Amino acid sequence: MMESFVYQAAPMRVVFGSGRLADLAAELDRLGVKRALVLTTDQQKSHGEQIAALIGDRAAGVYAGAVMHTPVDVTELAMQQVKALQADGIVAVGGGSTIGLGKAIALRTDLPQIVVPTSYAGSEMTPILGETREGLKTTQSSPKILPETVIYDVDLTRTLPPAFAVTSGVNAIAHAVEALYARDANPVVSLMAEEGIRLFAGALPKLAAGEDNAAARDDALRAAWLCGACLGAVGMGLHHKLCHTLGGAFNLPHAETHTVILPHAMAYNTPAVPVAAARVARALGAGQAAQGLFDLTQGLGAKVALRDLGMPKDGIERATDLAVSNAYWNPRPLERDAIRDLIARAWAGDPPVMAEALR
Numbered sequence: 001m002m003e004s005f006v007y008q009a010a011p012m013r014v015v016f017g018s019g020r021l022a023d024l025a026a027e028l029d030r031l032g033v034k035r036a037l038v039l040t041t042d043q044q045k046s047h048g049e050q051i052a053a054l055i056g057d058r059a060a061g062v063y064a065g066a067v068m069h070t071p072v073d074v075t076e077l078a079m080q081q082v083k084a085l086q087a088d089g090i091v092a093v094g095g096g097s098t099i100g101l102g103k104a105i106a107l108r109t110d111l112p113q114i115v116v117p118t119s120y121a122g123s124e125m126t127p128i129l130g131e132t133r134e135g136l137k138t139t140q141s142s143p144k145i146l147p148e149t150v151i152y153d154v155d156l157t158r159t160l161p162p163a164f165a166v167t168s169g170v171n172a173i174a175h176a177v178e179a180l181y182a183r184d185a186n187p188v189v190s191l192m193a194e195e196g197i198r199l200f201a202g203a204l205p206k207l208a209a210g211e212d213n214a215a216a217r218d219d220a221l222r223a224a225w226l227c228g229a230c231l232g233a234v235g236m237g238l239h240h241k242l243c244h245t246l247g248g249a250f251n252l253p254h255a256e257t258h259t260v261i262l263p264h265a266m267a268y269n270t271p272a273v274p275v276a277a278a279r280v281a282r283a284l285g286a287g288q289a290a291q292g293l294f295d296l297t298q299g300l301g302a303k304v305a306l307r308d309l310g311m312p313k314d315g316i317e318r319a320t321d322l323a324v325s326n327a328y329w330n331p332r333p334l335e336r337d338a339i340r341d342l343i344a345r346a347w348a349g350d351p352p353v354m355a356e357a358l359r
Contacts, residue, residue, distance in 0.1 A: 005186035010125065010232050014225065021116065024091070025055050027149050031112045033089030035060035036139025037082055039102050040171040041067065044094050044118070051093050060085040066092075068254050069132040069247055070100035078105055087111065092147075095119035095168065096254055103129045103145045103218040108173050114148040120168040120200075120220060121255070122175050122228025124150045130244055134196070146232075152225060157217050163252040165207040166300045167255040169200050169220060172227035173293075177232035177280055178237050181273035189233045190279070197283035198224035201296065229323045238261040239265035240345070243323045252309045259302045260309065260349075261293035262341045267352035272332035305349025307355060319343050 015023055027111035029035055037060050040048035052059035060346050063081045065074055078101055081087075084165045092102030100123065106276035107129055115124040127146035130139045179185060199222040206216035242256050242265060249328070265288035270277040277289040287293025298304055307313065321339040345353065 003187065006184065007186045007188045008233070010146060010229070011147045012125070012146060014152065014198075015149065015355070016221075016225065017156075018154050019032060019343040021051075021054070021153040021156065023063045024114065024116070024151060025058060027114055027151065028055060028058050028089065028091075029222055031089060031114070031148055033112055033114075034058060035087050035088040035092045036088035036114075037085060037105075038062045039066055039078070039092045039098050039105075040094050041097055042065045044098070047118070047296045048093055050208070051091060053077050055091075061086040066098040066101040067135055068096065068097045069251070070104055070130060072104075072131055072133045075101060075108075075131070079108060082109065082111070089115065089236075089243070090114070091141050092120065092124075096121035096123050096171075098122045099129075099147075099283075101297055102147070103303065105129060106147075107140075107142055107144050110144045114149045115147045115153065116151045116156065117154065117221075117224070118156045119164065119255075120172045120224035120227075122172045125225065125228030126232035128232070132248045133298075135249055136249075138242065150225075151171055152180045154214070154218050154221050157221060158212070160207075162208050162210050163301070164255070165220070166204055166297075166302050167253075167259045168203045168304065169207070169223070169327050170297055170300075171255040171258040172224045173197055174202050174239055174243075175227040175231035175236070175342075177262065177276075177289075178239050179234050179264060180279055181233035181269060181274035182236065183329050184333075185276075186234070189230050191229045192226045194279050194283045196223045196230065197280060199223035199226070201284050204296070204300055206252050212275065235329065237265075238268060238332075238334070241328055241330075241345050242323055246306065246311065246319055249319060249322060250311045250315055252311060253305070256303060257306070259297050260304055260306055261288045261298065263352040264346045266290040267354050268338065268342050269330065269332050270354060290354070294351050302356060303349075306343075306347040308349065311347060313347065316340065316347055 203219040280289035
């Protein structure tokens with residue numbers, strides 16, 4: 001039977017390779033940016049200052065206040081700097097926290113953005129912004145949010161700590177996994193998703209071992225691009241909803257939360273999406289998707305329990321209520337008791353259990 005689908009590519013420029021950070025000034029010129037505000041986290045402030053020095057008089061300044069989950073009050077402080085420095089563009093250097101702040105500013109100002117990722121977050125490829133206000137994380141989409149240019153310089157990932165490379169990579173794998181069973185899935189995105197998972201499955205063990213392996217770094221960054229493109233092209237489901245809920249409600253670290261939840265969300269949805277699950281398993285080189293994801297993360301030395309990320313046990317009920325409170329699409333309907341069991345197993349660090357076995 002012929003398959004019907006819709007595929008729409010994001011209007012974005014990607015510059016990929018070793019040493020491509022040197023193209024930043026030319027990319028600013030292409031966008032007509034004369035006073036770029038460089039964004040980083042406090043931990044990457046020195047990196048932001050190096051970027052500012054690289055682009056010289058095109059730099060309006062450095063704002064090093066980005067934090068995870070993109071709190072609205074932090075964005076408001078950054079907006080004050082945008083206005084005070086009369087910035088006409090943004091350069092976001094870092095991972096998901098910095099990229100999120102850049103998107104939040106762009107949404108409010110429509111300033112052009114260039115993103116220079118130093119992790120595998122993937123959010124640079126999407127028109128989606130998640131913001132947190134008073135412990136509640138909400139998402140929205142707008143053409144203003146999508147960066148105009150992404151510079152993937154493989155050399156910038158050389159200093160990525162192995163533990164963070166692992167969780168950042170599994171976070172990206174989650175985008176591809178959910179893309180394979182998305183309501184608006186299509187053959188093009190599915191090809192990108194499976195290839196992204198396959199590349200990560202091969203590269204992450206080498207990076208976790210601390211190898212200075214140029215081929216593995218290249219594969220991982222290509223995989224991050226592919227998985228991020230999946231996130232930007234199709235809708236997500238239970239996994240991303242749970243991670244946003246847990247992160248916003250308990251201030252849990254973003255990538256680590258994705259790493260813990262992914263095998264359990266895959267187990268929950270597998271009965272409803274056997275073809276997608278088989279593709280995930282094939283990409284991992286595993287016999288079964290959910291267990292394969294759990295074995296991958298555990299084998300890479302990542303934390304596999306929400307309690308180890310700081311979530312209290314008495315938060316399980318609250319997280320369950322939040323997860324089922326708002327209707328959203330998922331290939332398997334949300335069942336409160338099963339969702340609670342999923343969160344409880346993730347909290348304890350137990351292996352994933354297929355949905356039928358939970359009954």
